[in-house]
Amino acid sequence: MPTPRTRPDYTADERTQLLGWLDMHRSIIHWKCEGLSDEDAHRSVLPSSPLMTAAGLVAHMRWVEHCWFEVMLLDRPSDINPQFGDVEDADMQVGGIPLSRLLEEYDRQCAVSNEVLASLSLDDTGRNTEFKAGAASVRWVMLHMIEETARHAGHLDAIRELLDGEKGYY
Template sequence: MPLPRTRPDFTADERSQLVGWLDLQRSIVQWKCEGLSDEDARRSVLPGSPLMTVAGIVSHLRWAEHCWFQVLFLDHPAAGNPQFSGVEDADFTAEGIPLPQLLAEYDRQCAASNEFIATHALDDIGRNRAYKAGSASLRWILFHMIEETARHVGHLDTIRELLDGETGHY
């Protein structure tokens, strides 16, 4: 179930603000996909970036959540995550996966990330020593995921307007 588009309270504690801002960006991803056909979700409108499609961004964000919270922080196996396949930008490819399925997978991954976030302290350090980023604190990862998701929300704004003229900001 997609998250509501609400900002965290002005006086909320640090954890509530970090998760709240990340959840807001995640919900905007879902909003930017509303009413979009599967065909348009795969249409490339940026000649220099053929993988930068709505479907590609949703796929990438799903795998970024998995990468940072499960693989790098918890040191779970990277199996299945295309970011670790050795193929550049493989996480942006979502051939044969309908947009509603991509969004459902993203939603489930975000929920799993939030369950994990709730059980760890912001100062906890990642466990995966195979990668330098595996030693980041949960706080650092949350800031990074806010930045990562918000940057791609900006891409979705632009792509959606170029696809069908749909605009809107929060």
């Protein structure tokens, strides 16, 4: 179950604020998918971006979480992550996979990401030496993930409005 869509406290410490903003945007990802049929979740509404569906974005966000928190920060293997394969946007190619399953996988990945975050200091840096981004600090990764998640929540907002007219900020 996603966390409530609430902003962190104005005077909370840095870690609490960063995680609070990230969790809020993760929850918005869920909210934008509430009530969508599997057919609509897989329906493309952007002619120039046919893989940018609600289902494709949820899958993408799952793999982005895996990439940054597990691969870049902890140097865990990347071989299961389709972003590291030879097929462009393979992480968004989810035809036939129910939206409910994609959301569950996203939830599980976010829980793993939060476990990784709890084990590290904001000043720690990634352990992956294969990619330049592997040297990023935990703080940088959290800020990037807030940006990434919020950007795709905005995409989902537009997609949802084009699918069925549902709209709202949070």
